Structure formats: structure tokens, C-alpha cells
Amino acid sequence: MKNFSFYSPTIIKFGKGSIEKLPKLVEGNYKKILLHYGGGSIKKNGIYDDAIDQLKKTGVEVFELGGVKPNPALSMVREGIKLVKEEEIDLILAVGGGSVIDSAKAIALGALTEADIWDFFLGKERVEKALPVGVVLTIPATGSEASMGSVITNEEKNLKLAVNHDLLRPVFAIMDPEYTMSLPRDQTFAGVMDILSHIFERYFTKTENVGLTDSLAEATMKTVISNAYKLLKNPDDYNARAEIMLAGTLAHNGLLGLGREDDWSSHQLGHQLSALYGATHGVTLGIIFPAWMKYVYRENLDIFNKFAVNVFGVSAAGNTKEHVALEGIRRFEEFLKKIGLPRSLKEAGLPTNEFERMADLATSMGSFGALMKIDKDDAVSIYKLAE
């Protein structure tokens, strides 16, 4: 186990009706709130009204900035920063999924600095302070409701980059599984893949003597997979929605990576598909991860064997480690097929003629990854495996 630091201070209010906890969370702590949201689905499904009704019970002044799109845009972040500075807003309340939360975090960071916000994503500026962010979660997927990260897309430069800091962990997250019942099927299962990806990025490591987090990760993966199957049969299964929602938070608040070296290659490779073609984050991960696995599994046959045996029930008896590892990957792909995620770039309708350009973008800040260092050539090879 590696030395580590862990800090996960987000107050989580979980379950049916937990929006009613909102007034107590803001009253007395904040005066001016920016309600930040996406394309308007929260106005159709009643979540916007719920939040406004609760906020009306408090003395806070509410400002609004809607219209965040998937792969949240730097331009919207700049707009938010301007508004927050002008109005002296002291809490950003993100009502939505990961895109809205990530946008809120970037606004919170930009609000307390004179530096250009994009410089934090380029690593040119250090995070030293940020406004608090609160969350009303509507999509279990990115884990951003309790994570330290924000991922923003610079539309002009076709770059999708992350900034990570404990100061970007939301101060509270209201998580009502009923708010996720009306999610369309494709968003539900792209979210499932996103959750799994956060576990994978931590689980597939060379770090030794991490039996506890190995088994916590396996337990979480199995839970996500078994409850995804339940949602395939019945999208209105509250309990399955609840298990997946909680798993989504634990998958990315840092818990499952304690003492381990993270990887993040597949995210880096997938981000380019979103930056260039606007592909859904979870969809890119479902395409890239199996390709990455096939490219790197020999770097640690043992962990891929554990994955196959403990998560997918592959029998190790009488089989070579190579065989067991590949069978685990095959069963993972089978799962992705069952939940309806595209199995290749072509199947997702994404271009396959720009691998060099994608690899250039992916490695624009150098090679990446931990289980295996991925350089430009590797990146091209993995994109080809995903073709």
C-alpha cells in the first residue's frame, strides 16, 4: 500500500425527499446562490420547481444560469464567473449531472481569482481557493458530486482537460434516487459505464498489497453490474437506482483508490472523442476501456485475473492466466452489449480516420497512464483496437 492523503468532506443527504434538506444546508451559510443547470429537463421533471420551492423557504437571493451542455464548455464557465463576480454570489448550486457540477466547480474556482480560468486546467495556475459548490444530483455517473475534479472542454482549442483539488469537493450533495427514475435508457447506462470506469482507473494498477481496496472495488463493480441488469428489466426499480447512485459516489470520491496508483489512460483517450466529436463521456469509456484492457492486460495478469474471477465469475481452474484475463474482458464486453452501449467507434457513428490527430491531442501534455505509460504510438494502437 502506498502512503496517501484522503479528505472527503461532502455532506451527503441521500434518499426519497432529501431535497427537503436544502433549506437547512443553505440558511445562515449563504446569502446569494447561483442555481446552475442544464438544458431544461429539470424544468420538465419537476426538480427545478422542487429546488426553487425549498429555496423560497430561506432568505437567500437566487440567480440562475441554465444551458450547460454535455462536455461542459469553457465559454459557459466564463459567463458564470462574470455573473458570480458581478453579483457577489457565495454558493454555486449545481442541479443536474456531472456536466453541470463540473461547470459549477470551474465557476467556483474562477470566481475567486483574477487569473484566467483555463490556466488552472493547463496547470499554469495553482488552486488556492474556490467558492463552495452544492449539488442536487440528477444523473448517477461522473461522481463529481463528491469528487475533487472538474473536466471542462475548451471548444476553440478542441481540448478537454481536468483540474483536481480538494477545494473543488462540493460542500453538500442531495441525492434522491427518485430524481433518476425518469432518465432515458441511454443516459442511465452511459452513467453505469462512467461509474465502472472510475473504479477501473483505480483498480487496474501495479500497486501491491492493496487487498482491502481490491475487494471494496470488486464489491462495488459487482453491485453496479447486477443492478444495471435490474434496471434493464425495470427502469423504475427504486432500490436498483439507489444502489447505483450510491456506488457512483463511492466510485469517485477517492475511497476505492486509497493507497493505490491510479491510471486514467482510458479517460485521457476518451476525452478526445468528446472534445472533437462531442461524444457522450460514458459512451467513449465503453468503447475505449475494452480496447485499453486488451492492449495492457499483460502488464499485470494477476489483477486482470482477479477481475475475471471475482467480478465476472470466470473459473480459474485449469485455465492459463492469459485465458482467464481475456475471458474477463470478453464478459465485460458482453455486459456492455447487453446494456446497449456501442461496442466500437464505428458502431457509435464516430470517425475512424483521425487517429493520429486524436493521439496528438491526447498526448499534447505528454504521455500518460500508470499500469502502462501510453505514448502517441500506443494511443493510435488503442484507438485502432476500438475501431
Add this chain to the structure above:
Amino acid sequence: MKNFSFYSPTIIKFGKGSIEKLPKLVEGNYKKILLHYGGGSIKKNGIYDDAIDQLKKTGVEVFELGGVKPNPALSMVREGIKLVKEEEIDLILAVGGGSVIDSAKAIALGALTEADIWDFFLGKERVEKALPVGVVLTIPATGSEASMGSVITNEEKNLKLAVNHDLLRPVFAIMDPEYTMSLPRDQTFAGVMDILSHIFERYFTKTENVGLTDSLAEATMKTVISNAYKLLKNPDDYNARAEIMLAGTLAHNGLLGLGREDDWSSHQLGHQLSALYGATHGVTLGIIFPAWMKYVYRENLDIFNKFAVNVFGVSAAGNTKEHVALEGIRRFEEFLKKIGLPRSLKEAGLPTNEFERMADLATSMGSFGALMKIDKDDAVSIYKLAE
């Protein structure tokens, strides 16, 4: 899954040499620190010197209060409160195990009130504020380093009671597995039982649809058990010490109980053995838990079956649920025997002629428990099973 609230803000610095993080954690945040510790073992094993050396690098003024005993006493808490008030101390730094941390938390609570500190334990006063507590952990056991609880013994009244509040969660915990290497065998394994007990109190529930926390709990139990066996063979196994230390924190920071109804009967029954006879907390739990299990397992045969199958590898095939449940309890007892914990009150040299009195004390604030409500008669029966 039940609705829940979760807040676990403790900053954890984990691993070899993490005492070096102490200056940055206190500098600028606190001016006067009370170094609170136990019987002096930290002066022999160098941990006291390590802490003092690090504190000298900062501008903080250090006061000291040593001598905390196992089952920490109310009298020492009162002494600490007096000192902290007189000197206007602003951080209690507990260097030790659960007793020292719980004593520090009670001092922190008493320091900011004019009410009598014992009234908080009696439920007559409500927790509204407390001084911050920092921890340098030397014994993995109680989980107090990140928990919301403090358990104190009123020596005059033979009462051992708890107070629970998020404000009692330590602000930071420095956790170096090397600090636990010199622990005597009996403390190591009483600690292992204590850790398991915190998982049991959450795991054995009637709450349904909690598959994620079921499997996280099972993963943690299996990790603790397998690493306890490693420490039996080699007490100097850093990695086993690290896994158990991390498991001890996760077992009691609330994570494994998310959305579940907790029980806590066995703690309530065991506390009387400590209050009356000064018995070691972990030892009392090792005696009471199997007795409680045998008394209550029919209340939820399914969870006792999961325990048997998933934690101890009992085969369910061809066996009745009753048989499987009892076989799980038997294997748990076998484990306790192997790690050298006394299997009965008699074996522990504890009196067995005061069950009525113990049961009276245990139920002095009413019946307790969730899986099964335990009244005075039940308490006597369980003590008899533990005889």
C-alpha cells in the same frame, strides 16, 4: 435502503512517516494544543518524541495531559476540560488509541459549554459545538479516529455511555502502520475484534435492499480476518498492519452502515463488563458477540447465511439455512480462538454471578437493539450464553 445523511470530514494522512504532516495540519490553524495521551507507552516507543519534534517546528504552544486509562474515565475528562478552559487551548491532539481519542473528544465537547459534561452522555444536553480534535493513531481498533462517537466511563456510577455527533469527528488523523508494529499481541487482536464488531453492528440488520453495503462490509470483514492470520504468523508484517489500520477506520466512520439500521446491542451488553470489572473493550465484544448471534440469528436467517457463505466460505448447498447460519457463527468462534481471545466470561476471568445487575445496568436507559429488541430478560439470557 433507508434514507441517510453522511458526513466524514476527517483529513486522513496514512502511511510510513506521516507524522511529518503534523506541522502543516496545525500551523496557522491553532495556537495552543493539548497533547493528550495514555499510560506512557508512547514515551517508550518514540511516538511522543516524534510528535513533539514535529510540533516544535511550528509556533504552537503545547500543553500536556497524560495518563488516560483503558475505558477512559470521566474524572480525567473533567480534569482536561478545566485545563483547556484555563489555558484557552484550541486543539486537543490525541496521541494514542480509542481511549485517548474518546477522552479527547469529551474534553473538546466540555470545553465549550457551562453544562456538566456527563449530561451529554445522559442525553440531557444537546451537542452544539466542540473544540477540534486531531489524532495520531497508535492502535487500530475503535475507529474513533474518524467516528462521531465518544464512550466514557463514569467510575462513580459504574456507567459506560456514549455520545454521538458529527461535531465529534476528528479534523485530522495521522495513521502510520509502523506505529502499530510494537503493539502487544493481546492488544492487536482485541483491536481486530473491535474492528469486526463495528462492521457486525451495522451488517446484521433487517434493512432490505442494501446489497452494496452488504458486500462492502463482507469485503472489509474478510480483509480483517485474512490479515489477522498474517499477523499471527508475523506481527511485523507492515502490509497486514496497514490493511487492518485502514479497515478499522472504514469500519466505523459510517460508510458500511449507509442506509442501514444499526444494532449496537452487543456493545451495550459488553460495556457493562468494562464499567463493572474494567474488562478490555475488544475482549468483551469477542465474548458477547457469538452469544448475541446465537440468541438472535433466527430474526434474519438470510443475513446470517450471507455472513457464513460470503465471509467464512460455508457451503450453502444441501444445507438448511439454520445449519449454514450456525456454521458461520461456529467458524467465527474458531477464528476468535485462533487469535487467542477468551471464548467465555469464565475464560476471561470475569465474574458470572451478577447477570441480573449487569442486565439492570445495560437496560438502565431502556431496552435496545434493532435486529431484536433486547430487554432485561434477553440481556440475562445472552450473558448466560456467554458464561
